[in-house]
Amino acid sequence: MKIRELRILPPFAIGRLGSANEPQDNYTIVDNPNEPLGYRKIVPAKTLKVRESTGEVASAGVPKKISFKIDGKIRPVAPFLEVFAVVENSQKGKTEMTPLNAALLKKVGAAGARIEWKVSVANRKVMRRTGNPDDMVAANTGWFSDHDSHVLLGSSKNFVPGAHINFGHVRFILPNKKFSEIRLRFTPAHGLIYGPHRTVDPATGKPDPAIPPERAIYDASKDWVGFGKDPDKVANQTLPPSLYAIEPPAPSWLNDNVAVSRGYLDDACDGFVEVRLTLPAGKRWTATARICASPPAVVPDSLFIRSLADDLEQVINGPQVPKDEPYEVTRNRALNIVRRAYETVRFMNVALMNGNNFKGRPALLLDSMPEEEAADTERAIRPVMAPGSVDTLGIMTLHEQVYAALRGGAAPWFVKLLRNPDEVADFTDRGRRKMPALMCGADNSYLALTWRQIDSIRKVSEEAPFRGRTLVIPAPPPESLTALNLTAQLHYEALGNPVSSRPVTSVANCCPGLEVDFRAVWRRMxxxxxxxxxxxxxxxxxxxxxxxxxxxxxxxxxxxxxxxxxxxxxxxxxxxxxxxxxxxxxxxxxxxxxxxxxxxxxxxxxxxxxxxxxxxxxxxxxxxxxxxxxxxxxxxxxxxxxxxxxxxxxxxxxxxxxxxMRKFFDGDTAVISKALASPGELTQGLCSPWQNDYRECSCYYWASARPDYVNVEPAANGLSKGDNWFQKLRTGDYVPDDYVDSRLVLYDELFLDWEHWLRFQVGGKDFKRGAARASKDPLVKRGAGG
Amino acid sequence: MTPEDKQQGPRPFTSVLANDFPKRREMTWHDQLVWLLHLGAALEHALMVQYLYAAYSLGGKQVPPQHRHKVKEWQESILAVAREEMGHLITVQNVLTFLGAGFNLSRDQFPWAVEWFNIEPFCMGSLACYVNAEMPESEEFPERKEIEELVKKHLRKDALPVHPVAEIYREITTLLADTERIPEGALQPQTYALQASWDEWGRGYRPAPRPLDAAGNLVDATADVQRQAQFDSNILIFQVATRTQALAALNAISLQGEGVEDWKKEGEWTHFRRFIKIFREFRKIESSDWSPAARAAVNPNTNPGPNAPCPDGYISCDRTRNWAVLLNVRYWMLFRYLAHTFQIDPPGAPNEPNLRAMLMHRVFGEMYQLKTLSGKLFQMPLRDVDADPETPDWKKTMAGPPFELPANSRLPASEVDCWCLHRDSLVASRNACHSILESNPTPDEKEYIKTLLALDEQTDAWIVQILAGTNATTRYDE
Known part of the structure; x- marks a missing residue:
């Protein structure tokens, strides 16, 4: 037996920011057999507890229940990355992929091998705007083999001397008898906001409450502070433009497109984890994986209709489903897509997103795709669907009916109602009413599914009528983890990692995105x-x-x-x-x-x-x-x-x-090629700080990740009622977002206390309603939060 | 002699319909027109069900792989026709509303024998009947004689049956155009907003928009688009506020069926044109070795006891009959929701979500379940002997969806009672579901039924909220 290659799995791990000391317990989400149309069930899963003093896994157990916060602080998702070896097993005559551990090392005669790690991450958000390389914030641990915690200290030439951004830390977990695998843990940062090094904010004459002295690290004389004051100097705008915290009034598009940067930065990042195994004789193997640090998954029991996993699966498997793919596999995928469709819709105030006037208030003043479309095309705003027909519960029920019918074996009849990716800018009524409706794609036009998703539904539509009666449609077999099965590697569930660390929970319609701006990988194709x-x-x-x-x-x-x-x-x-x-x-x-x-x-x-x-x-x-x-x-x-x-x-x-055309993945791995994106580039297009994007971005970008309509219930008039997710007081009377309504969480409130205001939603409702602590934000009255 | 009787004399009607079924003395011309429209609606409804059954019967494991693509195309084409018939039905309901008359959702109140409205699986014989039903009366086409012979053979008749679709529409439009018999006072333009609109009901089923040329005229559709259009529905739903609009609407839906004037125009896929194309294609690949459709019952039914009408279609296999009952209940639910949309109070604020639209969504939701249940019933045995593994496949007969009408097809007058009726339907569905669960369903069947029960539970909670808002008491204990 000998080692041919190493791999790190998962090849892409998502960390999620939070300031609680204890990372998020492991959980997964499953269909609830008692509620086939209900929310997925959050199920606690085996959680690894790492002993702080030694860095080894002290215990592994399934927690009794899952909490997302401790004392009002959000628990970060700190994923483990495991090392696997691709070994040639001459006895069995095949290649296998197996966890790298002490026993395997002994078997291959590598008992004395040295294992080292290196982590390099960056935040290029400011550099993306200013174009100044000195604005890149980068951290690199160098190679290490100890089991201490290594802080990822991000430094920049434009910080004041000695200042850093803490991007979190990484730790090589000490293998022991019970947990002998080789793994690293990445714990992201606290979701803090950093800013200009100055004692007072010139706009107010007072200290900026969002930036305490220890986080005032950016040289106020450099480009980022006041960036945008001279629009002519903005050379390479993002899309959407001006994705950063600006001097009030905000947002810029409601204020003559004036967007002067406050000079804020955040502690999100992305980059590489590398491992190398070196034999005493000098033979060496390396492997790489990608990581990123993202905002928390505030809707843990719902999945978005098109995820990063969908896009990556399309890269791996192509846009067309093979003819010989087993029916149950394709059907399962099609069912999953429809399910995610209603999981997304139920968090949208569909009437508002449709471009309806809201209780007499003109739709043009409220944010929606029809409003964006009207602005971009300089045409009058038009609702997408018949205005009378768009109520959230009504539309959601219709989606559920579709799901039920498919589950019952009906062939999908709506293939032609799916938006073709070439039709994203078809703004005729016919074009706009195609599915998915009312949402934005990565190109800022109407969202389309991936070609592969569409083809999955098409294939089921064509095959279902000829299936004949089957007693049981078998569940698709699990993907087997082999060196060649990149899909299995992409979806690999490392021990201890919650589902929110995987690409299936990352949105793909990146404009700019939430976990990553996936558009960045294509620049160097x-x-x-x-x-x-x-x-x-x-x-x-x-x-x-x-x-x-x-x-x-x-x-x-x-x-x-x-x-x-x-x-x-x-x-x-x-x-x-x-x-x-x-x-x-x-x-x-x-x-x-x-x-x-x-x-x-x-x-x-x-x-x-x-x-x-x-x-x-x-x-x-x-x-x-x-x-x-x-x-x-x-x-x-x-x-x-x-x-x-x-x-x-x-x-x-x-x-x-x-x-x-470059290869998308490095070698035979499922790691997005280094040539396509350097550390920091996958997140550079995102908002700086990311909290700003939660305020400015509406749910039609990613409703099941940034919800809009929550606590939704049927009302006596047969329509739905509920709250705006950003409503401070939950009244059941939805407040539309005009960006300045004081009943909603505003920019500075979010910057000061985002962990309080970004309320987790479980079962479509505020999680543990009433149990959260009062906000520490001095702007918030006691008891006003939920 | 009434003024109507005086009027009838100078205007003889030469049609078969008017000759055999003239206006009765006690009826006004308005009554006659409403009766004709009810007949028209019933015909559209009957045709729709007939086509749905035929379309859903297509498929199955027995279709050889090399023909599956073509069979799927036929299914799409016939379903496109069925959807268009639904559009016709809704337009006729709109015209009835315009005339101040109630809607009609029956499909069995015909004054003549309707043997050619059998609900039967797709085959050359039934296809010939569809061609015959939709073909233009006076136009010649190569297969006309062949079609007529096939129809007679299929129905075991010596003469072609009456197919009054065009006849009835001609009668309707002739009468409606008569300003003396149908004066302006009989027309109610203020009902326009109460009528079903294409915007809400059309679901996007119309031809793709075409570019305009420099003169502002529509550019012709490309050959590819024209070809594809045969599988796409062009649902015609017209709201009418004037006599002219009503006449144009009725004319349009009549043309869409047989296309007396326009069927030869490229790009116009009338029902006739679709069916004759299927006929020609089927002719080329027809063989005794295979069937494009399930071998299923004609006029399946759940009538108790084998002595009821259509005994050959009686679903005697208990397990299957449970599913058939469920389908019937969902069918009634669909039409009760549909009827309610024509009766419910008009929407309040314009351009805001309203309860009528929510009912409309329920209609479509039930269509989806009918599709699913139909598919299941085409795979379930009609009789116990058909379930016997010893019975060879070629001898087995499947059940098919019965689409039986309810005993009570009228909606109550009061709004509260309408909602209670919907709750009654949910109870009936629940009972049917439990019967299925108690008769050893497969795991997939069980999953589907549980999903349906979950849906119904949500619907019931929704209705309870609505009733709570009316401060009404329910008609029965929870």
Whole structure:
């Protein structure tokens, strides 16, 4: 038996911020057999308790119940990362993947081997905005082999001397007899906000209560403080723009788009965990995994309709479901998608999200996709569905009916009602009413499922009528953990890790996202150039690029990708991969007509498509291979931000260059390639601080992760009633969010005491209602919190 | 002689319908029109159920793999027709509302024999009947004679049956256009807001929007879009506020069926055009070796005792009959919710969620359950002998969904009683579910029933809240 490779599992672990000393106990979520349509049941699971003095696992047990807070402080999710060895078992004649432990090391003759770890994380949020490399905050432990806690101290050239951001800590868990596996634990930080080094805030003349002296670490003379004061100096805006804490009044889009940064930073981060095993003779193996530190999963018993796991599964398995995939596997996936659909809908105030007026208040003043659409297309706001028909409980019940029917064996009849990823900017009534409805995608247009999710539903729709009567549709077999099964590795449940540490609980419609801004990984898919994460603009070229032709692409747009065998242009549309999609809307003169929605700033009426779906087909066939890329030529100035059409005849408006598509994962692993994103890049597009995004971002981005409508119940008028998640006082009378209503949690209240205000929702209701402590926020009256 | 009798004389009706079933003396012309519309609604309802049964019967393990794609296309095409029939039914209900008349959701009150409204599985014979029902009266097409012979053979008749779909609509529109027999006072434009709208009921089932050319005219649909349209419903639901609108609406739904004028126009997939296409395709691959549909009962029913009407369709297998009863209850629930939407008080504030729309969602929810239950019943034995493993597959007959109408098809007058009636239906469904649970269901069947019970529990809680808001007492003990 010999070791061929090492792997760290899970390949992507999500830590979640919180200031409680004790990390979150392990739990999973399962269907409740007694409530088939109800909320998933939170089930305590085997939890590892690490002895602080030694770093070993002292005990493992299943807690009696799960709590998310201790004394009002949120328990951080501190995931374990386990080392596995891919071994060649000559006796069995096969390769196996098995946990690395003392017994295995002995078996392979590596008893005296040295095991070391290195963790490198960063927070590039400020650098992403300012463009100044000195604004990167990075931490690197260097290689270590002891079992002490290693603090991840993030330093930046633009901090005052000696100042750091604490990104949490990592610990190599001491193996013992009972728990002999090789593992590391990552404990994220407390979710603190850091800010400018100054004694008073010039805007108020008083100290900033959100930034105590020990966290006032950023040199106030540097770019981040006051960033945005001169809009002309904002060179590389994010999408959405101005994702950072600003000087009041906020939000910027309601105040002439003035967005002057307060200079806040947070302790979220992302990066790599590496392990190396070195034999005394010098032979060495290494392995890597990715980690990130994210906000807490405040709705632990619900899953979003499209998760990071869905997108990664599409990368691994391709956009199409194989014909020979067992029916029960596809069906299970389709059922799961529909279930997640109603788990998402039930947290949305659907009437408001639909663009309805709210009790006479104009919809244009409230945040929704129709409102965004109206602003982007400079057209009048229109509700998506018939306004009378959109009540949360009514719509949710309809989704539940769909789920029940599918569960009963009906073939999905709604495949054509699913939004195709090429239709995300179809703003006709027909286009907007497709599913998923009312939510935003990573491209800032209407959300579409992944190609793979859609194909799963299509396959079941086609096969179900020919199944015949089956006594039992078997549960799909569990994925077997092998070196080649990347899906199994992606979903691996390390001992002690709650489900909230896994990609299935991370949203995928990143605009910008919550756990990670997944758009960031696509920027370097074409070797040699760096694209902007949210559209097709070439921002930079790799340092080792010598070609003048490629260097000239900076500031140009990637219009289209073609296959190398299709050098001529007269090819089927199916074999062209266009990076934009037309924006269509209803024709006022004919109800059956559609028109191109152009504006002064978008004269061609085009919208960028999100990368995950736009590149899915190419990724499935051309990773590591060459493709033909068509770029604009000669774009200058403001034209660079205007999506350009492709003109093939009579004169091309593009230049064609061959590029190699990078491989998405490193080697044979399920680790997102280092070449695609360095430490800090997966989170750089997120809000700074992330608490600001909870205030500014509405639920139509990720309703089951950032809920809107909670404590929902049927009312006597047959409609639903409930609270706004951000309502300070729970009255059952929903308060719509206009960003300034004092009945809602406002920016500074959140910055001061987010752990109080981000209330966990279990069963659709405030978790342990009334049992939380009063807020420590001086702005909050006693008893006003819930 | 009444003024109506005087009016009847100078205007002879030459149609079969008017000749055989003239207006009765004691009826006004308004009564006659309402009766004709009720007939029209009943026909649409009957056709819809017939097509649903046929569509759901398609499929099964016995379909050879090489034909499955085509069979699925046929199923989609027929379901598209069924949905459009639902649209017709709703439009007719709207016209009835416009005339100040009550709605009608029956489908068995016909003055003539309706042997060709059998609920039966898809086969060449039944398909020929559908073609016959929808085909334009005067147009010639190559297979006309063949179709007629197939129909006679299938129904075991010497002559073609009356198919009054077009006939009835012609009668209706002729009468409605008559401003003396149907004066303006009989029309109620103020009911427009009470009528069902496409926006709420259409569910997006209409052709994809097309670009406009420079002159503002619609560009023709591409060949691909036209081809795909045969599987897509174009649900026509019209609200009407004027006589002209009502006539146009009735004309449109009539054309959608047989397309007397427009069926040859490219892109127009009338019902006739869809069925004849299926017929031609089936003809090419038809064989005695396989069947595109389950071998199932004609007119399945749960009528107690084998001496009731349609004895051959009686579902004598107890286990199956429990499911059939459940389907019937869900069918009644659907139509009770639908009827209630036409009766409930109009919405309060415009453009705000309202209770009528919530009832509408329930209608669609029940459609989904009917789909599921139909699929199950096509896989369940009609009789005990069909459940016997010793019986060869080719001899087994499956049950199929009975779609039997309730004994009580009228909604109460009072709002509170309507809600209580819905609760009654939930009790009936619960009882049917428990019968299934007590008769050894498979694990998957048990899961489905539990899910249905959970749904019904939520619905009941919802209705209880509504009733609480009315301060009414319930009609029975909890």
């Amino acid at each position: 074409f070797k040699g150039i760096v694209l902007r994460e949210y559209d097709n603009l070439v921002m930079d070229v790799d340092p080792d690029v010598k070609s003048r032709k490629i260097k000239a692409l900076v500031g140009q747009q990637l219009l289209r990708v073609r296959l190398p065998e299709d050098k001529h242009l007269h090819i089927d549309k199916q074999r062209q991969f266009v990076m934009t999609t037309p924006i269509k809307g209803p024709a006022s003169s004919d109800v059956d007509g559609e028109i191109s929605l152009t504006t002064q700033f978008n004269p061609f009426g085009l919208a960028s498509k999100e990368w995950s779906n736009a590149l899915a087909h190419l990724l499935s066939t051309h990773q590591g291979k060459t493709v033909l890329c068509d770029f604009t030529k000669g774009l200058t100035g403001d034209d660079r931000d205007i999506p350009q059409p492709i003109v093939d005849h009579p004169r091309r408006n593009f230049v064609t260059i061959e590029f190699e």
